[in-house]
Amino acid sequence: MEFKDTKGIFQQIADNICDKIISGEYPAGSKIPSVREQAAAVGVNQNTIMRTYMELQRENIINNQRGIGFFVSDSAQQQIINMRKKEFFDVQLPEFIKQVKLLNLTNEELAPLFDLLNENHENK
Amino acid sequence: MEFKDTKGIFQQIADNICDKIISGEYPAGSKIPSVREQAAAVGVNQNTIMRTYMELQRENIINNQRGIGFFVSDSAQQQIINMRKKEFFDVQLPEFIKQVKLLNLTNEELAPLFDLLNENHENK
DNA sequence: GATAGTGTTATAGTGAACTAATACAGTGCA
DNA sequence: TGCACTGTATTAGTTCACTATAACACTATC
Structure with missing residues (x-):
């Protein structure tokens, strides 16, 4: 490994x-x-x-x-998902948003992200 | 510090x-x-x-x-921005997308992200 | 009981990052 | 020239994560 x-x-x-x-x-x-x-x-x-x-x-x-x-x-599966969600919302998402703002990224550059979110939208 | x-x-x-x-x-x-x-x-x-x-x-x-x-x-400013953009697209964005998929997040949970992107959209 | 698997603990050692203290060398200015 | 500021380099020491090795204890199976 x-x-x-x-x-x-x-x-x-x-x-x-x-x-x-x-x-x-x-x-x-x-x-x-x-x-x-x-x-x-x-x-x-x-x-x-x-x-x-x-x-x-x-x-x-x-x-x-x-x-x-x-x-x-x-309870392992649920436990892990909860921990990772917490990590995601407490750390990763804020950090990500901060970076997008700081780097002043265009929507064009963020295309992969839009694709993901649209995909997400269709399935729910 | x-x-x-x-x-x-x-x-x-x-x-x-x-x-x-x-x-x-x-x-x-x-x-x-x-x-x-x-x-x-x-x-x-x-x-x-x-x-x-x-x-x-x-x-x-x-x-x-x-x-x-x-x-x-x-060239420092440009240099730094380029480095951070590279880091963002090579590491942070893929990691972020992976997490969103893995955690199977709903659009409701991702509301702050939508807000950011809409805001982004208006200004450009 | 013997054996072979398991977890558990302890001691000593290594390497890397960082610290502490000191010395040496270049630059600018009175 | 002398001083006060710079960068530069060296040596020794600390700390911490990880390694190496070994021993001990529990459980199941024969």
Whole structure:
């Protein structure tokens, strides 16, 4: 797995796992890879995975049983979507709007955005 | 000056200086604060400021004269705007679109965005 | 009970970013 | 020339994220 240097590695791994939970690759109640397995898979240290899992556990996205493994919580999907929505409205959207204003972008330049929104409109 | 931990300190200081250049606080040709002055002002080490200034120099935003100081380049404003536009279209816009799709947001939730775009439309 | 999987914890080490302190060198001006 | 301001460079130290390695404890299965 490749990492950006804008975020901690453990955080990027957490995001990656959350993606898989949302997509259905890791359904609610299923067991996720063990600490050792995951560490080998993404090529980092066990302690780093442990930190990732601890964090996800703190957020009620996974839960664990000592000696058995970590499991996806029932509320995981909803939990992740809520967190990401909060992040989106608190941070990303304001930041995005600020940038559009600051850069004084034309509607022509923002065409991809219009396309997205129109598409959105048609489907709802 | 307060720093987030999502970016290097030197980078955040550079962004801050760029903001001042864009806003006109530091006009083209003017002298920006000396390394020592700036270090004291934002409360970091001289070496960190030096790194910031070196980076800005590499990007042709400022230029220096040994023993005299660092000065804002003639092309600085345009340079900064170009860099930020590139960043916006290469990273921020795609990321934003991805998030809107992923979170399956309704048009109601995206109201602030519509407002912005309509406003944009009226003025151009 | 033995074994092989799991989580859990601890210690030491590395690398990078930033700090602290200091010294050296160029420029301008009295 | 001397002084006060600049940039420039060096060395040592701190902190933090991550690594390397190892040991210990729990659970399931045979």
